[in-house]
Amino acid sequence: MSIRGVLIDLSGTIHIDKKVIPGAIEAIQRLKASNIPFRFATNTTKVSSKKLVQKLTGLGFDVEEKDVFTSLSACRDMIESKQLRPMLLMEDEAMEEFKGLDTDKPNAVVIGLAPSKFNYEKLNQAFRLIISDPINVALIAVHKAKYFADKDEKLSMGPGGFVQALEFATGATANVVGKPTVEFFQLALKQLEMESSPQHVAIIGDDVCNDLGGGAKELGLHRFLVQTGKYRKDDSNASEGINVFKSVVEAIDHIIEQYEKRQ
Template sequence: MKTYKAYLIDLDGTLYRGSQVIEGAVEFINGLNKYEIPHLYVTNNSTKSPEDVVEKLASIGIEARPSEVVTSAMATADYISSEKPNASVYMIGDTGLRSALMSAGLNLKDDIEVDFVVVGLDENINYEKLTKATLAVQRGATFISTNKDPSIPKEQGFLPGNGSLTSVVTVSSKTEPIFIGKPETPIMQKALDLLQLEKSEVAMIGDLYDTDIMSGINIGIDTVHVQTGVTSKEEVLSKDIPPTVSIENLSVLLKEIEKGQ
């Protein structure tokens, strides 16, 4: 199995499930840190800041730095800033998205006369927020969604994800959004820009075919599927475009990396 100069790594289903660390995850990250192999944690979760992600990883015994985290909120802020610096934005979302947009110098407004509408996961969503977003899009605001995940895994089961919230505005405004998170390319391009390596030198690691593996395929890098989350080995290998490799868990990859040291 090929090893790489750097890795982009999914979180839920790859390193942990809820509050439970996945077998081999801590040892794998410790190995990357030990051998000074660059890696970034790439997540569609727009509700958390990089500091929040680092805190979550610390709670399961993984040492990380905020500079190693790329969220869909960060990629969304970068995308809007590149399109129109200092743009006005109506936002549906949580603190992670708000912080990213403000840090990028964007002007958040509780108004329907804005340049952009951004929809991120908001567990306090209500009719008024959806109404303002819909009206703003109808008035010409560019419609952005942090990610299209239809559901998110919680202790109770699979709950409505940001893709479900976004669909309300999509249907009501008759406008399709620009999606930023996995499996789309903006979030992956931000991560690759940070690494400053050739695509052939980087691999995406994840458990979910439709987001993690497809994000690597769409941006043109190799993919490592781990059989520790949602998508089974049998399912990924039956896809028209399968992952570069499917492994039982991250311990398998760590052994290969250690062979090359």
């Protein structure tokens, strides 16, 4: 195994809400000291990238904005490149990511994890916009995760079910931006300057499908599943080709050990 770069999931992998995974802060410090390039690659959509970094530093992590690549930032890039005017189903704390975009007379519905907006009135508004012009109004999902580990360490519904409700009602197929799409991982690899050598990059996450499936598998990344966050025992049974670790601490230490042996 030759790992020269690392992508690390956030929620469920290094923290759960305001609770840090034991040893994660020190493990990230060791990774930085090893000079192995890494990025936090996350589908977190409830807050903007700036607020996310503030939260992580508040938890004790030494993190800069350049260290974090989110599905929200990838989504904004898509909206701008396609010159869309989005109706944004986002939490207020995530709206900062889309500041300055033209939202007048929307021609796209963009949906992230927005518990306070997932009500009949808002979803019906999105439904009516899409069916008003199904050819020209796009449905964009920041991601379609089924669930996530919430602050009480129990599972809560992700945005996937709400996205599928709109797909079912409108007949539209959502364009998914975040993990596990190939495009998301390609953009993350580009930030590491390793887009041409994905076989030398590892992804560490707690979601066997959204972190380690799809693009991560297709591109040939080393896939490390941690037994924290949304991990369930059944995940190990469906983890062919995936290395399973107790936590991000063991996964990072394994990567550093293998890296130093090759120096």
